[in-house]
Amino acid sequence: MHDALTGLLQQQAPVGRGTWRSWWDQLGDNRLDKAEVLALLASLTSRLPDHHTLRHLLDSLAERRTPHPAGAGWQGTVNVVGTGGGPRTFNISTASAFVAAATGVKVVKTGSRAYTSSLGSVDLLERLGVRLTSSYAQTEDTLDAHGIAFAGPFVYPVQLTRLARTVAPTGLKPFGRFLNALGPFLADLPVTAQVTGVSAAAPLETLRELAGSTEGRRIWLVSNDTGADELLPFAVNTVHGERGLTRIVRPGELTPGDGSFADLRPAADPGAAVDQFRSVLAGAAGAVATRTVCLGAAALAVAAGTRRDWLSAVAEAEEAVRSGAALALADRLAAATRAGDRAGARDLEVARV
Numbered sequence: 001m002h003d004a005l006t007g008l009l010q011q012q013a014p015v016g017r018g019t020w021r022s023w024w025d026q027l028g029d030n031r032l033d034k035a036e037v038l039a040l041l042a043s044l045t046s047r048l049p050d051h052h053t054l055r056h057l058l059d060s061l062a063e064r065r066t067p068h069p070a071g072a073g074w075q076g077t078v079n080v081v082g083t084g085g086g087p088r089t090f091n092i093s094t095a096s097a098f099v100a101a102a103t104g105v106k107v108v109k110t111g112s113r114a115y116t117s118s119l120g121s122v123d124l125l126e127r128l129g130v131r132l133t134s135s136y137a138q139t140e141d142t143l144d145a146h147g148i149a150f151a152g153p154f155v156y157p158v159q160l161t162r163l164a165r166t167v168a169p170t171g172l173k174p175f176g177r178f179l180n181a182l183g184p185f186l187a188d189l190p191v192t193a194q195v196t197g198v199s200a201a202a203p204l205e206t207l208r209e210l211a212g213s214t215e216g217r218r219i220w221l222v223s224n225d226t227g228a229d230e231l232l233p234f235a236v237n238t239v240h241g242e243r244g245l246t247r248i249v250r251p252g253e254l255t256p257g258d259g260s261f262a263d264l265r266p267a268a269d270p271g272a273a274v275d276q277f278r279s280v281l282a283g284a285a286g287a288v289a290t291r292t293v294c295l296g297a298a299a300l301a302v303a304a305g306t307r308r309d310w311l312s313a314v315a316e317a318e319e320a321v322r323s324g325a326a327l328a329l330a331d332r333l334a335a336a337t338r339a340g341d342r343a344g345a346r347d348l349e350v351a352r353v
Helices: 003-010 017-028 034-046 051-062 092-102 121-128 136-146 158-167 173-186 204-212 270-281 287-304 310-322 325-352
Strands: 074-082 106-109 148-150 191-197 218-224 237-240 246-249
Touching (some): 003 034, 017 051, 074 136, 074 173, 074 287, 092 106, 092 121, 092 148, 092 287, 092 310, 092 325, 106 136, 106 287, 136 148, 270 287
Parallel strands (some): 074 191, 106 148, 191 218
Antiparallel strands (some): 218 237, 237 246
């Protein structure tokens, strides 16, 4: 049994970076069998280990990454991502990303397919016709062209792919609780800031420690008294910022405080998710839905440093919805994807000739 698994099971001391290095080396060399890999993932999922073990795990993966291209550093850009696992809603953070970008904030959204929900952000974007970017250069080009980009799997350690292949056909979905909790710290992007929604299903204090020991970007963690991984107008929200600083956002402080999760329910039929999402961006899904995505968009603007005042950031977000700018941005991004597909098909046809 590998020392990483033994250490997780015994929980007598943190699992060190050297032990994790050995684990990834043996995984890459196919020296770990499926049962051992499944056991380690099950241990991480059933009980998330201490902050030091997780820090060593993250650092052991970070040191294996290919460095960012020279000069990469997307100043004023914010990444938005959540841990999932809270009450079921439509894809609020994805909608907030479009709304914030429509106000001029540069936004990168990372996410995954559904682990604990019926439709993850990647599933929704696929239905919207928006393609994920496949490289840092493509992400930067998309940001320059549209002010928003949805980063693909290239931002995550390749070791995750190796884990998935090793445990196939089981897949990683049974371990979604661990992957969702740690996922926001696995994505490698040269952004200025990151806003991470933390649900009651995730270990907030452990994630706060990880955020405090993460270098290179400002990380805000957002939680509330409903257990959702979003800022909500009808909840008492806490924004956990840098150096332990927090801000409480109470109902009625930045937007009217009425409403409930009934106003944020996902479409009953996943096939109707696109229509519902478009209605949210257009401001036609109800006042509470609009307030919610605008509150989230305001957080992205303030975290990125492009706005200082929350109230004015909320007002700008509301105008982006009311004017149709947010929906128009989503349509432009989908149109750009279609145009890229047509160009790719033509190039392929020429190559065949």
